[in-house]
Amino acid sequence: MRDLSIYIHIPFCVRKCLYCDFLSFAVLGAENDGRTGPAAGNPEKTMESYVNLLEREVRAAADRYKDYQVISIFWGGGTPSLLPGETVGGLMELIRKYYRVLPDAEITIETNPGTLTADKLRAYRKAGINRLSIGLQSAKDEELARIGRIHDYRTFQETYRLARDFGFHNINIDLMAALPGQSVDSYGETLRRTAELGPEHISAYSLILEEGTPLYERQAQYRFPTEEEDREMYLLTDSCLSAYGYRRYEISNYARPGYECRHNKVYWERGDYVGFGAGAASMVDNVRWSNPAEPEEYEAYTADRREPETAGILTGAEQMEEFMFLGLRMMCGVSRQRFEELYGQRIEEVYGAVLYRLYRQELLVCEADRIRLTVRGIDVSNYVMAQFLFDR
Numbered sequence: 001m002r003d004l005s006i007y008i009h010i011p012f013c014v015r016k017c018l019y020c021d022f023l024s025f026a027v028l029g030a031e032n033d034g035r036t037g038p039a040a041g042n043p044e045k046t047m048e049s050y051v052n053l054l055e056r057e058v059r060a061a062a063d064r065y066k067d068y069q070v071i072s073i074f075w076g077g078g079t080p081s082l083l084p085g086e087t088v089g090g091l092m093e094l095i096r097k098y099y100r101v102l103p104d105a106e107i108t109i110e111t112n113p114g115t116l117t118a119d120k121l122r123a124y125r126k127a128g129i130n131r132l133s134i135g136l137q138s139a140k141d142e143e144l145a146r147i148g149r150i151h152d153y154r155t156f157q158e159t160y161r162l163a164r165d166f167g168f169h170n171i172n173i174d175l176m177a178a179l180p181g182q183s184v185d186s187y188g189e190t191l192r193r194t195a196e197l198g199p200e201h202i203s204a205y206s207l208i209l210e211e212g213t214p215l216y217e218r219q220a221q222y223r224f225p226t227e228e229e230d231r232e233m234y235l236l237t238d239s240c241l242s243a244y245g246y247r248r249y250e251i252s253n254y255a256r257p258g259y260e261c262r263h264n265k266v267y268w269e270r271g272d273y274v275g276f277g278a279g280a281a282s283m284v285d286n287v288r289w290s291n292p293a294e295p296e297e298y299e300a301y302t303a304d305r306r307e308p309e310t311a312g313i314l315t316g317a318e319q320m321e322e323f324m325f326l327g328l329r330m331m332c333g334v335s336r337q338r339f340e341e342l343y344g345q346r347i348e349e350v351y352g353a354v355l356y357r358l359y360r361q362e363l364l365v366c367e368a369d370r371i372r373l374t375v376r377g378i379d380v381s382n383y384v385m386a387q388f389l390f391d392r
Contacts, residue, residue, distance in 0.1 A: 004068035004284075005266040006095065008054065009277030012047055012082040014115065018215040019207060023279040023293055038315055050278075050295070055094055056302045057276050057291075062098035067273065070099050072263035075129075084372040085123025091125040093200040101128075103360035104264040108133055108172075112350035113151035113159040119299035121166040131261075133162055133172040133203075138179060139190040142315035146180045146222065147207075147215065160197060170259060172201035176231040179207055180215070180222035184232045191237060195244035203254050204237045206230060233378075241330075251328050251381055268326045270319075293345045316343060317390050320350060333372025347371070354387045 009023070016026045027043035027263055073095065078086070088109070108131040109124060124132075134156070142151045151159075152212065163171060173194050178189050194202060209216045209318060225233065239246055246254035249266065268275055274282045279293035289312065292298045298350050314322070327334035339347040346354065355371070358364040363377035363384050377384050 001067060001069045001100070003266075003271060004065055005070045005072040005262075005263055005273040006070055006097075006099070007072070007273060007275040007277075007282075008073065008075045008091070008113065008230070009275060009280040010075060010077040010083060011050075012043070012077065013079045014082065014084050014112075014150050015148065018146075018218075019210065019213055022078070022263060026355070037225055047083060048087075051091065053084070053299055053302045054091060054276055058091070058094055059098060060302065061274065061276070065099060068100065068272070070095075070101040070105055072266060073101070073108070074263045075109040078114055079112045080109050081115040081120060085117075085120040088120075088129070089123045089127040092129070096128075102287065105347040106131055106170075108261070108263060110135065111159070112149075116151075116159050118162060121163060121168070125166060125168075130168075131172070132168050133174065134159060135174045136190075137176045137196065138182070138186075139184050139193040140182075143179050143182050143186065147176075160199075164187065170191070170198070172261065173197075173199045175202060175204040177204065177206045177229045178225045180224055182218075182225055182233075184225075184229055187233045187239065188236055191240040195241055195246065201253070201261060202241060202246060203253050203257045204380060205240075206234065206372055221385060225331045227309055231285070248331055251378060252359060265330070268329050270322055270326060286319055290313055319343070321389055324388035328371075328373055328385060328388075329381070331371045331372060332343070335366040336366075336369050337372060352389060358384060358387060 001329075011024045013020075016024060024054070028045075067372065073092075075088070077208045077388045087195050092107075097339075105128075107127075107129045109129050110133045111119055112135045135149075136153075136156050137147065137149060139153050139156075144152060145250060146233060160171070160173075175190060179187075191204075227313070237242060237254075242248070246256060248254050249260050252324075253264070265271075272285070274284060275291065277291065278295060278298040279291055281290045282288065292301050323339060323342070334347075336347050345348070355364065355366070360375070362374055363380065364371055365374050373381060373384060
């Protein structure tokens, strides 16, 4: 029986953050720079209707995956913790009814401070959710306000303590660097405060200003960290979290021993996963597809129970490219033996010239079966990954 991971997309937020260009809709109406969506008028009814579509899609797809066992489920968004706890529990029950979910499957739900309650956490535990991902981003209230977060640090602390009180022993905290008005010192304080709480996992990403977002349009109003400061923050992340016992296992992810995110590793290792919900992406048997993103189109898609329209079979070259640039994101790197098993060629036969050049530049190192980034290679990882694309 083959392994499968499931992603569930919940596209609703209390308010869209000023930097966000993800597929999500605000539910507060006029507030939020006009970036509202179909949930703004009657959010409860809209979310209920959306969940009904999700359930329809989950049921319709079940027969395709009868020979799979589910090793992880990830509720992402948006803000999945906006949904009532019983709604989350009902959908989890439906998934367990139609799919073979392993007893030890990792089941994560993304949450935001200010949207979690005792009733919701109780419902999550009952539904078998065993991992929380909490979006903190910064421990400084003024930095949170500049990026449009709905919470302050005290609210986050209350949320974190409540999650621990309800017995959640696998918690990730999301952090962001290079925020407007942020200094190296203030980012360091966020790192230290977070590490001292002792979450099992920490994800730390640098802000990327995406065109079309309010923060992009207003960037002239703020002082952003310089390139040198951004690099200092990047280096500080590793040194600080390492000092607190966290191990970097992927370019932007740190974990205590035994708490690496199983679901995300499926993406980096090119395992099979299916996404349910508007805009959700899937890859099964080297075929990639995405659901329609627009709510009306997604509704029609689930009603017709059609096969994915945007499916594309990855060529052998595309599979090898992904094997390299996804796998090298992990600190353990890629396996030479696994490459040969999958593609019938030694990795040196395909990428020999690229590999030797990157070895000479001290950006990659080969140790027995594994090829991985060096410390220097991590610093210029985007450059390294690009070398493995055939059509450069």
